[in-house]
Amino acid sequence: QVQLVESGGGLVQAGGSLRLSCAASGRTFSSYAMGWFRQAPGKEREFVAAISWSGGSTYYADSVKGRFTISRDNAKNTVYLQMNSLKPEDTAVYYCAAVAVIATMYEVEYDYWGQGTQVTVSS
Secondary structure: EEEEEOOOOEEEEEEOOOOEEEEEEOHHHHHHHEEEEEOOOOOOOOOEEEEEEOOOOEEEEOOOOOOOOEEEEOOOOOOEEEEEOOOHHHOOEEEEEEEEOOOOOOOOHOOOOOOOOOEEEOO
């Protein structure tokens, strides 16, 4: 089992920045690739970013490429999502997730999920 707890969400003005953190406990964190997903009101959950177990490979949705950066610190069992140049359309609940195999954009592949953290971007 892997337990995931997100933090760092909040209210920010358009153009601002936030850094989300996802702390993992349980089985060996470094064995898992990690992903961030988000769900806006009335919409399906969507892929945001993913990172390989080593941190050597990263993947992004086109909508966030160039603005968001995913990273991880295996010594701290934590994955981060640095979000810059935020837009109102980035408003959503953000979830981190862990997958035992390779990093992927497909949420069905993920084994463990956090409870989510709310990000609200005002215009």
